[in-house]
Amino acid sequence: MTERSCPALLFAAPASGSGKTSLVAALARLHTRQGRRVKVFKCGPDFLDPQIHAMASGQPCDNFDLWICGEDDIRARLAQAAQDNDLILVEGVMGLFDGTPSSADIAERFGLPVLAVIDARAMAQTFGAVAFGLAHFRPAVPFHGVLANRVGSAHHAGLLRAALPDGIHWCGALPRQDAASLPSRHLGLLPAAEIDDLTARIDLLADALADTPLAELPPPVTFAVPDQAPQPALLQGRRIAIARDAAYCFIYPANLELLTALGAELTFFSPLAGDALPDCDAAWLPGGYPELHAPALAARTDLAAQLRAHVDAGKPLLAECGGMMSVFERLVDLDGQTHAMFGLLAGQTVMGKRLAALGSQEVALPEGTLRGHAFHHSRCDSPLPPLAQAQKTDGRVGEPVWRQRRLTASYFHFYFPSNPEATASLFDPAMPVAS
Structure with missing residues (x-):
């Protein structure tokens, strides 16, 4: 070796x-x-x-x-x-x-x-x-x-x-x-x-x-040096738009590396800077601090409409933790103030002063099983039934995952290299809707 x-x-x-x-x-x-x-x-x-x-x-x-x-x-x-x-x-x-x-x-x-x-x-x-x-x-x-x-x-x-x-x-x-x-x-x-x-x-x-x-x-x-098979370019020709700024800053470098290895073209945009959703085949709202920038995000009614049109067109959108908080109807901050969010899912998230979840988890989705973790101080109140429920390493119930068309939303932070094929399916608009 x-x-x-x-x-x-x-x-x-x-x-x-x-x-x-x-x-x-x-x-x-x-x-x-x-x-x-x-x-x-x-x-x-x-x-x-x-x-x-x-x-x-x-x-x-x-x-x-x-x-x-x-x-x-x-x-x-x-x-x-x-x-x-x-x-x-x-x-x-x-x-x-x-x-x-x-x-x-x-x-x-x-x-x-x-x-x-x-x-x-x-x-x-x-x-x-x-x-x-x-x-x-x-x-x-x-x-x-x-x-x-x-x-x-x-x-x-x-x-x-x-x-x-x-x-x-x-x-x-x-x-x-x-x-x-x-x-x-x-x-x-x-x-x-x-x-x-x-x-x-x-x-x-x-x-x-x-x-x-x-x-x-x-x-x-x-x-x-371990033996590794070449990574198939399962996302060749696909363009993925990724939010990246002070509100959406929790991104594993390995996730970006894998998407690139899968053949995807990555383009970044800043909701806080007023950027429009780029022309893309799929989009990703990572975790971060939407609660600290709620007024600015609430003012982005144009971006909310663009994201809704994206989902209505059957294109994939992954919303993780802070990204998930952004796609519900409302966000209640630590001062008790309610802010309108992008409104793609029914319900609201409410910030708390105490840690609400922490630890490694895995979730079995129709696309495959992925591993990752959760770490947040807010809770989610929604009438929507989850598509799946993550499991903690000790077998206890973890974070719910919601699905609407190709929108996937959860507090769960996905580590994409834990299942490259499932990741490719999450972002591939040619994949059938799994709900």
């Missing part, structure tokens, strides 16, 4: 909030500034952290999830990254061993050495115990070393380093830098495009990392 090698690290931590995203972005930025080509991946079905990493590295950040993506998909992406790049960085999710599958599962399965980021602002010698536990809790997980984050002083850093047991590699310490912190809101970090000084914040951390051992490339990791 063919193999490819490239220096690689997986950033993990004892818990969420330790600073993984900022440090992965900073290290990507540091090595990119040095003229290296860096590919970043994010564990879990996350849309926001990858936007930060894409800015820092200068290329799209793909997602790794053993259940949603599958081992073959991850293995192929690692092998391709090893061929095209000088460094591979993977950001873990939650704590190193949290979840099923966990970041540790990813590290062990693909031989990715773990760099543990430990928030050390409220500890001294206990730092050594935490590092020892992360390194030895599962001996089969490859371990590279530890980085102390949010350190108070040079003396503090010295105490932390001295506490490390023999055999655990010290990768440096970073001081607390409020000016480099990344702002967030209800779904996580702000989208990269909304952080005006994002580059300056990441550069501050990159400058600090320049004085640590991480400024040098880690040892190379060897990745096997």
Whole structure:
């Protein structure tokens, strides 16, 4: 079997909030500034952290999830990254061993050495115990070393380093830098495009990392190249219009890559900028933040009419999460204000302050079974019976999927590479109506 090698690290931590995203972005930025080509991946079905990493590295950040993506998909992406790049960085999710599958599962399965980021602002010698536990809790997980984050002083850093047991590699310490912190809101970090000084914040951390051992490339990791059959061009000659702006910004890069591999021509438009629906064979309204832009979307009665004519003509329209919220009749925001939406489906969505759904799911549609995830703070009230109901990984009921002609709408975020043939059928106007 063919193999490819490239220096690689997986950033993990004892818990969420330790600073993984900022440090992965900073290290990507540091090595990119040095003229290296860096590919970043994010564990879990996350849309926001990858936007930060894409800015820092200068290329799209793909997602790794053993259940949603599958081992073959991850293995192929690692092998391709090893061929095209000088460094591979993977950001873990939650704590190193949290979840099923966990970041540790990813590290062990693909031989990715773990760099543990430990928030050390409220500890001294206990730092050594935490590092020892992360390194030895599962001996089969490859371990590279530890980085102390949010350190108070040079003396503090010295105490932390001295506490490390023999055999655990010290990768440096970073001081607390409020000016480099990344702002967030209800779904996580702000989208990269909304952080005006994002580059300056990441550069501050990159400058600090320049004085640590991480400024040098880690040892190379060897990745096997899996056998893959060519992707049939099932959407050859089809033009897909995709909404993309601050209201519709949750898009897996792998989804765009697959649509292109299927032969589709992709064209993007901005509902917030006043763009009309482009001439197309199919359309896609991805997830995002329609609740933050409800007045502007409510004013797009012209776009609502264009989308209705599109669906009435029998053309496919996929509306995911925020896109789905847009195609119902009304949206009620957090202030209790009601906004008219595009009105393609009967009912409304109502924003809430608490998380309404989170987790990986799969759904069996007439086109085939696709995997993905849900993450939202709103609920949907509709008299419409669903076409299908997704299932969570533990078998519990997940998100409903509504179908009207070729309009498919759900809170469910589809990971297209989980079933390329079903994806092609979703977007192919020649496919019969499944309802």
